[in-house]
Amino acid sequence: MEKDYGDITSVIYDEMYGKSDEPLAHYRAVSETISNMPHEELLQRQQAADLSFLHQGITFTVYGREEGTEKIFPYDLIPRIITGDEWNTIERGLKQRITALNHFLHDIYHEGKILNDGIVPHELVFTCKYYRREMRGVDVPKGIYISVVGTDLVRISDGSFAVLEDNLRVPSGVSYMLANRQVMKRVFPRLFGNYGVRPIENYGQQLLTTLRALAPREDREPNIVLLTPGVFNSAYFEHTFLARQMGIELVEGRDLLVHDNVVYMRTTAGLRRVDVIYRRLDDDFIDPLAFRPDSQLGVPGLFNAYRSGNVALANAIGTGIADDKALYAYVPKIIKYYLDEEPILQNIQTYLLDDDSNRKYVLENLDKLVVKAVGESGGYGMLIGPHSTREEQAKFKDLINENPRNYIAQPTLALSTAPCLIENEITSRHVDLRPYILYGDEISIVAGGLTRVALKKGSLVVNSSQGGGSKDTWVL
Amino acid sequence: MHFEIFHLTRFEYSNSVTESVMELRMQPLTNENQHCTSFSLQLSPSARIFEFVDQFGNIVQHFDIPEKHSKLEITTKSFVEVNEPQKLPESLPLESWKQLDEEIEKGDFWEFLLPSQFAHPTQPLTDLQKELNATREKDPLTLLREINSFFKANFEYAPETTEVDSPIDVAIKQRSGVCQDFANIMIALVRGLKIPCRYVSGYLFHRTNDRSHIAQDATHAWVEAYLPTLGWVGFDPTNDLIVGDRHISVAVGRDYTDVPPTRGVFKGNVESQLSVAVRVRQAETDEIESSELHAIRRKGFTVTMKPKIQEAAQQQ
Amino acid sequence: MLSRVADNLYWLSRYLERAEHTARVLDLTLNLLLEQHSDEQMRARMNRVLEGLFAEDLPENSSLYDMTNALAFDQKNFASINFCLAKARENARQIREQISSEMWEHLNALYLDVTKISIDDVWQNQTTHQYFRKVKEGAQLFQGLAASTMSRNECWQFLQLGRYIERATYNAHFLDVQVAELQKSEHYPVVAKDFMSWVGLLKCFTAFEAYCKVYTADLKSDRIIEFLLLNAEFPHSIRFSVDKMEQSLNAIEEMTEVKRSAKLKRMVGKLRSDLKFSQIEEVLEAGLANFLEGIQKQNDRIHQGIYDVYISYPIDQAIAQ
Incomplete structure (x- = not known):
């Protein structure tokens, strides 16, 4: 296969070619297999893969549309390959980052040393809508706040990986990672077999081990459940998938109740005590007594049961403060403060807009920068300068002036590209990588993650809700 | 008592x-x-x-x-x-603003300075601020005394004109409400001056046999503001009182929502x-x-x- | 098992059974009406069908087309096939992880296939029969897939329970409405003059062939009623359905070890023995309508009993145990 599939400029790193014209050594076999395969054959395999997703009902729901909300997350046949060395750096970097962020969460909900030492401004924490005052002084099981994390990485022009975003609330997508692998093994069995790809299939088992580590009582087998907002949630497929993988009950708020500070679930055989809840429900909705009183999805009294240590929640309540996009800018300092280490994975340069000179610079350069609302995820509330219209820029200018704390800006990134099969042609698209980190008795990361693809030509938005797709990710 | x-x-x-x-x-x-x-x-x-x-x-x-x-x-x-309340001075020196700002810088008053559910800036509140002409030109204690007196003079105490979850604008516009409304409004005004201020729910004991107060004011709400050298000082805007030994505190919070x-x-x-x-x-x-x-x-x-x-x- | 899951399984099965039943009845009705010409007769039959399916009346002068539209395609009509399939799928969607992938994929495909068909497609192309067949076979295939891919666990038992309580309830009501009409005929109890109607009744229960194997093609009205009501071996008879209900309830009781089920057990036991020990002569003498209404009432109570014991039981009682 030759490198003529796209108009890539020299600043962009390509996953297959790096910055050269020849496929990198570890990509050669994939490149050859695909080049040698008749085009029709390739298309047939892509169709077989698509059909397999459709039939398995691997879908997600798009917000803001009433009809036909279920869509398949598009899957690209050509794998994304990461070498063992690259992966080792990623793994060390993520462990370091997660350890530091967990320290940070404990600190801000207890003594607040990092605030009093002036490393992170008080105001940043106290004005964050994900900061939960109710968690002050609450001790969480084993001191672990963030048991399940998905961190978004991008490869920048020098070929190194940098962190784009931390997802510390309820990161999703891990089911696609697992489903992609299943399909890949069926579509390219021999190619896959010859590569010696590290397995990821044990994720479910590892997640269960992680959750079990949080159980408040050790004298009996804990009852672990997955709490979903229900069938209308965009990630509902994933909730059912993970519950099945772990062999645990998938519950909704209405299946649970709290009596005498203990959580029970309602079964046909009577009430059964619940010890650990892997919740895929935001803080706001989890307990109408403690948080949003209009929530019909939560369990009244759950927070009190949690506070008194009768039930464990993964993730803990109030972790959203640490993935606030404005706080992101401080993560290198946070790592240094708690671990006295230099960050292994770089951050992207970030402009905080409540600083006057930053704001001035950003407002003058809106056409070159990416602006993000700090509390949003999934690619919502974003302005991508180079791809935006004047009207959109003007709108963001107003939004920023109205509430500077609510936005950050970053340079437009030269996200790496990877070859993709799009509309019967092999062409390049931008990709990122979301590895999944589990923090129980120890931190473990399955080798790989979800490689997301911006399917629109030139687009930098990889979110499933915004026209993104995915690839299987091979770690060698 | x-x-x-x-x-x-x-x-x-x-x-x-x-x-x-x-x-x-x-x-x-x-x-x-x-x-x-x-x-x-x-x-x-x-x-x-x-x-x-x-x-x-x-x-x-x-x-x-x-x-x-x-x-x-x-x-x-x-x-x-x-306990017998501390004797409050008539006023504080003007320099206490500086002292206050320094203490805020050092301490943890964030919860009681930032806007909260009820006590947050709105247009009617801004208008009220102008009407009061509450600025840092006077010393903080004098200013707080003025704000505290403002309600009894300008607002009518009128039960059932507001709901338990009415935003402060309702009471500001109709110039009437109950202790909860006055406390929430005063908190928003005081925080606007960068003085830490919090909501107190509790009981008020009426010394006299005056029947003009009905039973429901036995449960009461007022505010506490933080002042240099004095600490948290209670103000009761409903009755234009400095909180004394007849106010019994039950709970404090950012505003009514917390308590x-x-x-x-x-x-x-x-x-x-x-x-x-x-x-x-x-x-x-x-x-x-x-x-x-x-x-x-x-x-x-x-x-x-x-x-x-x-x-x-x-x-x- | 979660009570909510039991609830979804139960209703998934009930709605699917209902869709199948409606398809069968409509298919037959359209077929029978090919041979009846008077508007009056046609309207009388249509009304009986509507009543037998618990459907709301249609405006006067409604045509066969209107009835088919209302009972098959109208998503808003609670008795329609499309409504039932949507409900069955919705219930299945909520518990996708509890049923086999084969079952979910089939039901999802069935729902998508059937609901994209419009009345005009089938009416103009005269493919109503194929349409109804798709629904019937789709529902039956689902039950077949369930039978071959599910463990005989609680999930399975709640599916069975839903299916058979639905069948017993609907069949009792349908039989009541149809026989009441047939009994008004001047020829009753002689079948010969109303031959097509009696055959139609049997066919509504897919019972014509099974009946002939037991009684030969010699149709007698009391035998037909006996067969549909009291036969122990035929899967669409009411007695058979109640036997199945009882078996499932006993299995669930054993699996859950719930101690609050004595009353529920008595209710279903009584209904089963009523059917087992009744003679058709006695039933007809005492009045078939009374008997059938009694069955429906008992089914309603059993339904409530299932909720009280397994699904929405009071928390304080559960805690006390």
């Missing part, structure tokens, strides 16, 4: 409810100004009672009642000793009605508190959970 407080709260539902879960903030605080020597709580139907201290230092009791019930009664009895006496959720699609009766007596002298015991009715702070499973049963 020593007080004995009796507080009855009754919820009546138009039909049976189940799975009530409730939190109470009814136990008087023990702090440098007062000492709660005893507190008892009775529930009907009965339930096991749990307790914790919230992030503001309030003591919270909570319980759940799984079985069907159409009435819930909460009875508390407290004995509280309230409702009861907060609950139950299952059942019903109307709920709340009645409250309060009696505050001076324990030493056996002096009967001014108002007689009678129930008042107002909208309660409860949330109805629809029984989903039963709804599903209506599939046919």
Whole structure:
């Protein structure tokens, strides 16, 4: 296969070619297999893969549309390959980052040393809508706040990986990672077999081990459940998938109740005590007594049961403060403060807009920068300068002036590209990588993650809700 | 002064409810100004009672009642000793602004400086600020005294003109409301001056036999503002009083949202009605508190959970 | 098992059974009406069908087209096939992880296939029969997939329970409405003059062939009623359905070890023995309508009993145990 599939400029790193014209050594076999395969054959395999997703009902729901909300997350046949060395750096970097962020969460909900030492401004924490005052002084099981994390990485022009975003609330997508692998093994069995790809299939088992580590009582087998907002949630497929993988009950708020500070679930055989809840429900909705009183999805009294240590929640309540996009800018300092280490994975340069000179610079350069609302995820509330219209820029200018704390800006990134099969042609698209980190008795990361693809030509938005797709990710 | 407080709260539902879960903030605080020597709580139907201290230092009791019930009664009895208040100076030097700003910089007053659910800037509030002409040109204590006096002179105390969850704009526009509204408005004004300010719920003992106060002002709300050298000082905008030994604090928070006496959720699609009766007596002298015991009715702070499973049963 | 899951399984099965039943009845009705010409007769039959399916009346002068539209395609009509399939799928969607992938994929495909068909497609192309067949076979295939891919666990038992309580309830009501009409005929109890109607009744229960194997093609009205009501071996008879209900309830009781089920057990036991020990002569003498209405009432109570014991039981009682 030759490198003529796209108009890539020299600043962009390509996953297959790096910055050269020849496929990198570890990509050669994939490149050859695909080049040698008749085009029709390739298309047939892509169709077989698509059909397999459709039939398995691997879908997600798009917000803001009433009809036909279920869509398949598009899957690209050509794998994304990461070498063992690259992966080792990623793994060390993520462990370091997660350890530091967990320290940070404990600190801000207890003594607040990092605030009093002036490393992170008080105001940043106290004005964050994900900061939960109710968690002050609450001790969480084993001191672990963030048991399940998905961190978004991008490869920048020098070929190194940098962190784009931390997802510390309820990161999703891990089911696609697992489903992609299943399909890949069926579509390219021999190619896959010859590569010696590290397995990821044990994720479910590892997640269960992680959750079990949080159980408040050790004298009996804990009852672990997955709490979903229900069938209308965009990630509902994933909730059912993970519950099945772990062999645990998938519950909704209405299946649970709290009596005498203990959580029970309602079964046909009577009430059964619940010890650990892997919740895929935001803080706001989890307990109408403690948080949003209009929530019909939560369990009244759950927070009190949690506070008194009768039930464990993964993730803990109030972790959203640490993935606030404005706080992101401080993560290198946070790592240094708690671990006295230099960050292994770089951050992207970030402009905080409540600083006057930053704001001035950003407002003058809106056409070159990416602006993000700090509390949003999934690619919502974003302005991508180079791809935006004047009207959109003007709108963001107003939004920023109205509430500077609510936005950050970053340079437009030269996200790496990877070859993709799009509309019967092999062409390049931008990709990122979301590895999944589990923090129980120890931190473990399955080798790989979800490689997301911006399917629109030139687009930098990889979110499933915004026209993104995915690839299987091979770690060698 | 020593007080004995009796507080009855009754919820009546138009039909049976189940799975009530409730939190109470009814136990008087023990702090440098007062000492709660005893507190008892009775529930009907009965339930096991749990307790914790919230992030503001309030003591919270909570319980759940799984079985069907159409009435819930909460009875508390407290004995509280309230200290003689500190003697306030007439004013503070102008330099105390600087001192205040320095203390804020060092300390943790964030919760009581940032906008909160009720106490946040709105256009009517900004207009009110202009009308008051409250700026840092005067010393902070004088300014607080002025704001505190403003309500009695310019607002009418009028029960049932606002709801328990009315935003402050309602009271500002109609120039009337109850203690809760005045406290929330004053908090927003004071925080606008960068003075830490918090909401206090509690009881007020009426010294006289003056019947102009009705029973419901026995449960009361006021504010506390933080001042250099003086610490937290209580202001009662409803009565234009500096808080003294007749104010009994029960809970503090950013505004009313943090300290409702009861907060609950139950299952059942019903109307709920709340009645409250309060009696505050001076324990030493056996002096009967001014108002007689009678129930008042107002909208309660409860949330109805629809029984989903039963709804599903209506599939046919 | 979660009570909510039991609830979804139960209703998934009930709705699917209902869709199948409606398809069968409509298919037959359209077929029978090919041979009847008078508007009056046609309207009388249509009304009986509507009543037998618990459907709301249609405006006067409604045509066969209107009835088919209302009972098959109208998503808003609670009795329609499309409504039932949507409900069945919705219930299945909520518990996708509890049923086999084969079952979910089939039901999802069935729902998508059937609901994209419009009345005009089938009416103009005269493919109503193929359409109804798709629904019937789709529902039957689902039950077949369930039988071959599910463990005989609680999930399975709640599916069976839903299916058979639905069948017993609908069949009792349908039989009541149809026989009441046939009994008004001047020829009753002689079948010969109303031959097509009696055959139609049997066919509504897919019972014609099974009946002939037992009684030969010699149709007698009391035998037909006996067969549909009291036959122990035929899967669409009411007695058979109640036997199945009882078996499932006993299995569920054993699996859950629930101690609050004595009353429910008595109710279903009584209904089963009523059917087992009744003679058709006695039933007809005492009045078939009474008997059938009694069955429906008992089914309603059993339905409520299932909820009280397994699904929406009071928390305080469960805690006390």
